[in-house]
Every structure is written in C-alpha cells, then in structure tokens.
Amino acid sequence: MHWPRTLAAKGTQPLARGHLRWRPAASRGGVLHCFLLDCSASMLPGERLALAKGVLLRLLERAYQARAEVALVCFGGGSAEVRLQPARARPWSDAWIRPIAGGGGTPLALGTERAGRLLAQAARRHPAQQRWLWLLSDGRSSEQPARPRWADAVMVVDFERQAVPLGRCRRLAEDWEGEYLVADRLIG
Template identity: 45%
Template sequence: PAALYRKKSLTRPSLAGQAKLGRAQSTQRAGRLLATASQRIDWPRSLAAKGQAKLARPHLRYRKQPAGAQLMHCVLLDTSASMLRGQQLARAKGYLQAIAQQAYRQRDQLCVLGFSGDSAYVIQAGAKAQAFNDGWIRPIAGGGGSPLASAISLLERLLQHARLQGPVHACVWLLTDGRFAQVPEPPHGAGQITVVGFDRGGLPLQLSQRLAARWQADWIPA
C-alpha cells in the first residue's frame, strides 16, 4: 500500500547519506587491504626463529613493505658445477618452484637469474608470477664457475629498469652452496636478502652462512 511505502521510504537514508556511507565502507575496505599488504609474513625469518621447534604464532615475523610498492621476488640461482654435486641444483630448483608458487599466490612479481661459467643470464624477467612453472624450471642446467658479481650487476640493471614503471620492493633470494672465489658487495637497492644454503657434501664449511653474515642478510639451510 502507498501508506506503507511512504513509511518505509522515511527510514531510508538520503542520497547524501548513502554516498557518505559508501565512502566510509570503501575507506574501511582500503584500510583492511593496506593492513594486509603491510603485514605479510616473512617466512625465512619466521622459520629461522622457529628452529627445530613446532611453528607457533610467537615465531612469526612480518615483512615491512612500503605502501604502494610492487613486491618482486628476485631469485639468484647458482647453476655452477659445484651445485651439481649431491643433486644440490635439483634441490635448488625445487626450492625455486616453491618460491614461484608463493609469489603466484600473493600476486607478486618474479625475476629469476642464473649464473655459471663466466656470466649471468635471465631465466625469467620481472613479471607477474604464473601458476605453472615446471616447464621452464625443469630444463635449467648447470656447469662451470660461479660468477656471482655478474648476477648482482645484471639484477641491479633489471631493478633499475623495473623502477621506471613504479616503486618496487625487491626481495632477493640467493640459492647457492657459497663456493665463490671472491664475494662481491650485496645487491644495491634490495629491500631484503635471504641466502639459502645448499652447501652439503664433504666438510661442513658453512660458506653460505658466512656469506649471509658478511652481507648482513638472513640465512636458512636448504
């Protein structure tokens, strides 16, 4: 009935009120999204804090990411001859697979550089991580020396180019056994560096751990 309709219409907010309510809800949603983005779990540091214990909430560490910056996982994969011993390169490729999957779930970018022989090379340029990665990870081969300095120089150039498109927060992963003739300076412009140690076989030289300490980077054993 018309009378009932008029009664209900009196309780509805005005157009200005609806707009104000919509802006408030939009602001709340944006705040929740921003809080989520700035409170991402930093798994390497969390697992290092966990040690041999069962993972619990006090172990969790969070990554500080500048608001509005695109997170890019930058993987430096050691494909030298020493990584072929004990199937370490195969294990590193499995670790790379896990990083790629994590980047895809979080809708982050992924950049993968390999280094062996006398130079570094691009395996995956910086772009949105994909769901299926086995097709390009499985064929990665190894052999030769460990030109880490070349990989760092190539990474710095790629990051400089990527930042022309907007702010980028670079999360660098170095997957290596730490067997380098010379250790260069860490990548310039990296927001966070994690060294994943694959130094197994023979004496426990802890080379990757020493490299992480020199770079003041996080270190976790593979």
C-alpha cells in the same frame, strides 16, 4: 624492527644504533622477488641443482599466491643470464624449469651484478615496489660481492652439503644483512 637479527648483532654489548636491524615493511607498491640461481658445476653433485629448482618452484608458487612479481637470473659457466624479466608471477610447472642446466665456474659477482641492474631497473619503473633478492647457492665461490644496492631484503638459501662446510653463504648473508636459510628446511 627485526629483533632476532638485532640481538644477534648486539651480542653481549650494550644495545647501540649500529646493532639495529630492520624487517622490510609491507609495501603498497607490491613486491618483486628476484631469484638468483647458482647453475655452476658445484651444484651438480648430490643433486643440489635439482633441489634448488624444487625450492625455486616452491618460492614461485608462494609469489603467485601473494600476487607478487618475480624475476630469475641464472649464473654459471662464466655468464649470468636473465631467464625471466620481472613479471607477474603465474602458475609454474616442472616443464618450465627442467631445461635449466648447470656447469662451469661460479661467477657469483657477475650474477649479483646482473641481478643488481635488474633491481635498479625495477626501482626506476616502480619506486614504491619492494624488491627482494633470493640467492640460491652452495657458496662454492671465492668471490664476496657487495650487496646489490636496490635490494630491500635479501635471503640467502644455502645448498652446501659438504662434510666440511665452507660457510660462505652464511657469511654472505651476514655481510649483506640478509636472512640465512638452509635449503633442506625449505623443502620439508
């Protein structure tokens, strides 16, 4: 049971079944961390994309230490591309991630759909494997796609730094019953 999320859902109401939130249990089939990286033009100002790449490198390093599998889907400019098919995590370097460029619109729904297909394929290949989806974005999209069905856990990492935040990443994390994380806290 994930008590903080359960109590947040409960609020001031009496505890009911609909308030219960679960923490993913450790899987004997291993873990796949699927990273969904926003490479749109809104991530370029303030070096948000550079920060996202730094966070991504840190998360890849953790996955390597945990002997997990990783996958990477980049979306931006009207497309979503699988940059890394699911594979065992390995030591990563800045030279591998530096060429990832940004620009164009924010096709969040397309990126989410592509990550969903990748997770579905992984579920068929390794049914006992746990599948975690990590969305790294500033939330500058009007799209509110559905949570990918095959994601056992969702983490939404927010890179929004505007003076007047839209709060879309937080809303998406709530809608997807996922964890909401602020990017600056992951680097520190």
